[in-house]
Amino acid sequence: MEYKKRYEEWLNNTYFDEATKEELRSIQDDENEMKERFYTDLEFGTAGLRGIIGAGTNRMNIYTVRKATQGLANYITKSGNEKRGVAIAYDSRRMSPEFAQEAALCLAANGIKAYVFESLRPTPELSFAVRKLGCIAGINITASHNPPEYNGYKVYWEDGAQITPPHDQGIMAEVKGVEDYTTMKSMSLEDAKASGLYEVIGKEIDDAYMVELKKQILHQDAIDAVGKDLKIVYSPLHGTGNIPARRILKELGFENVYVVKEQELPDGEFPTVSYPNPEAEEAFELGLKLAKEVDADIVLATDPDADRLGVRVKDKNGEYHDLTGNMSGCLLADYEIGQRKETQGLPEDGYLIKTIVTSNMADAIAKYYQTGLIEVLTGFKYIGQQILGFETTGKGSYLFGFEESYGCLIGTYARDKDAIVATMALCEAAAYYKTKDMTLWDAMITLYERYGYYKDDIQAITLKGIEGLEKIQEILETLRKNPPTQIAGYKVIKARDYKADTIKNLETGEVTATGLPNSNVLYYDLTEDAWLCVRPSGTEPKVKFYYGVKGTSLEDAEEKSETMGKEILSMIDQML
Numbered sequence: 001m002e003y004k005k006r007y008e009e010w011l012n013n014t015y016f017d018e019a020t021k022e023e024l025r026s027i028q029d030d031e032n033e034m035k036e037r038f039y040t041d042l043e044f045g046t047a048g049l050r051g052i053i054g055a056g057t058n059r060m061n062i063y064t065v066r067k068a069t070q071g072l073a074n075y076i077t078k079s080g081n082e083k084r085g086v087a088i089a090y091d092s093r094r095m096s097p098e099f100a101q102e103a104a105l106c107l108a109a110n111g112i113k114a115y116v117f118e119s120l121r122p123t124p125e126l127s128f129a130v131r132k133l134g135c136i137a138g139i140n141i142t143a144s145h146n147p148p149e150y151n152g153y154k155v156y157w158e159d160g161a162q163i164t165p166p167h168d169q170g171i172m173a174e175v176k177g178v179e180d181y182t183t184m185k186s187m188s189l190e191d192a193k194a195s196g197l198y199e200v201i202g203k204e205i206d207d208a209y210m211v212e213l214k215k216q217i218l219h220q221d222a223i224d225a226v227g228k229d230l231k232i233v234y235s236p237l238h239g240t241g242n243i244p245a246r247r248i249l250k251e252l253g254f255e256n257v258y259v260v261k262e263q264e265l266p267d268g269e270f271p272t273v274s275y276p277n278p279e280a281e282e283a284f285e286l287g288l289k290l291a292k293e294v295d296a297d298i299v300l301a302t303d304p305d306a307d308r309l310g311v312r313v314k315d316k317n318g319e320y321h322d323l324t325g326n327m328s329g330c331l332l333a334d335y336e337i338g339q340r341k342e343t344q345g346l347p348e349d350g351y352l353i354k355t356i357v358t359s360n361m362a363d364a365i366a367k368y369y370q371t372g373l374i375e376v377l378t379g380f381k382y383i384g385q386q387i388l389g390f391e392t393t394g395k396g397s398y399l400f401g402f403e404e405s406y407g408c409l410i411g412t413y414a415r416d417k418d419a420i421v422a423t424m425a426l427c428e429a430a431a432y433y434k435t436k437d438m439t440l441w442d443a444m445i446t447l448y449e450r451y452g453y454y455k456d457d458i459q460a461i462t463l464k465g466i467e468g469l470e471k472i473q474e475i476l477e478t479l480r481k482n483p484p485t486q487i488a489g490y491k492v493i494k495a496r497d498y499k500a501d502t503i504k505n506l507e508t509g510e511v512t513a514t515g516l517p518n519s520n521v522l523y524y525d526l527t528e529d530a531w532l533c534v535r536p537s538g539t540e541p542k543v544k545f546y547y548g549v550k551g552t553s554l555e556d557a558e559e560k561s562e563t564m565g566k567e568i569l570s571m572i573d574q575m576l
Helices: 002-012 018-025 031-038 062-078 096-109 123-132 167-177 189-194 203-214 220-226 242-252 281-294 325-343 361-368 380-393 419-435 440-451 465-481 554-575
Strands: 049-052 086-090 114-117 137-141 150-157 198-201 231-235 256-259 298-302 309-314 320-323 350-355 372-376 397-403 407-409 453-462 490-497 502-505 522-526 531-536 542-551
Touching: 002 018, 002 031, 031 465, 049 062, 062 096, 062 137, 062 150, 062 167, 086 096, 086 123, 096 114, 096 137, 096 150, 096 189, 096 198, 114 123, 123 137, 123 150, 123 203, 123 419, 189 198, 203 242, 203 419, 220 419, 231 242, 231 281, 242 256, 242 419, 256 281, 281 298, 281 309, 281 320, 298 419, 309 325, 309 419, 309 440, 320 325, 320 440, 325 350, 325 361, 325 397, 325 407, 325 419, 325 440, 325 453, 350 361, 350 380, 361 372, 361 440, 372 380, 380 397, 380 407, 407 419, 419 440, 440 453, 453 554, 465 522, 465 531, 465 542, 465 554, 542 554
Parallel strands: 086 114, 086 137, 114 198, 231 256, 231 298, 350 372, 350 397
Antiparallel strands: 049 150, 137 150, 298 309, 309 320, 397 407, 453 542, 490 502, 490 522, 522 531, 531 542
């Protein structure tokens, strides 16, 4: 069996270190574990690597990181850009500093300079650093909000966005082409530094990043007026956001920022949560407890690599409300576009950009402000790709971009979602609305009254292992072959298949192209502005069912959403 052959190779080859071999010896009697670790290579996908830390070809370790970096180095060399260097950042996870150094030394051995952050930094700052330093690429060692046993490796290109075509396919091919681990290059840290191929970066990038964040402020006057009165509770969830988030708030004039002490310091074990995800209720338990003690107006939590922001806001009765990623994204989109229109005016070719699984309220916002709306595939890199298109063609102006998974970007200094700028902007918006005697919850209700009571949600099913991956594909194929004509009482108007690049109008039979890249995603446009989208997760062993409804009130929208959720779970049960 191929996986046993690979296992024996790692166990007996002198190239692999003794600690790796010791770990492998500990599983020699566990056939299933051996198979899981060696039945395939950890896939280098369009976002890079993500997997469980451990020894084996299907795990995150120094050898799989080195292999990915050798492939990247080969691609950079073939493109003739090896002189421009690569920026490298990492988060608070297990092995993140070690993997970052491994990547840097592999690049150096290939004659490519590595600019390595001195300590952990947020994902958006890495995106900014690539552009600031004029690098050809960037590497970020992070598994975002995955459980503690995971780590990952994200690759960015020169525009500061995660790799998109043609570079993603080119790099993937080069990584796949590295078949013999013993051919991968590396060198000592001392030699890399002596050769001028390893440079530590830090404060100068931090300072420049802060300058760019401050440029995005629209109402410093509101912060000056009431910023000192706002009470903000913040948690970095044991990750990278603590220093930059607190710094920007302090420098802008927010004096009452209370940090959740139990979650303040970096810790890859994430001891206070089972899952360091700002979407999860448990991530806010300690923050809400502190908020009630200090009577905070806003409670904020960033995920470990600080590209996603979770939010709770207090109403005038003292009750805290959860803002989903769609809600906070729409709140910020309306504030940024509305206030920009009021203070500066909007460009004629301005665009709001959202992903296909993001709330239809975004469409209503774009229509209200008479701006363009662009819909892209899931993944913030596709929003970054649109910004690059605006720059290269000279047509189109970026106003705001966001996705339902708690990520947005204000400005174009970076090309990935940025929870630090979102933290800053939400606090600014809170100050602005406070000058109008409104809370952020009041502002959210105003949006519902203006645009409609949109409610968006998700059902996700986890299916682990080899069998799980097969089952996920089976679910997608079943729906592809037998598309529903009705869901939860809503009629299906159009069925989009992004793998086949088709949009079929079920009323007329007309078929048109999606106009988006090939992706294993199904989407159903329903009556009454409702919708359903099905896609496998790109980072976890899950199949996700995203959906949205529009009600006549908060209660009506909630009821319709619940009905839709139950119908989807029933549909899933029938396919499992």
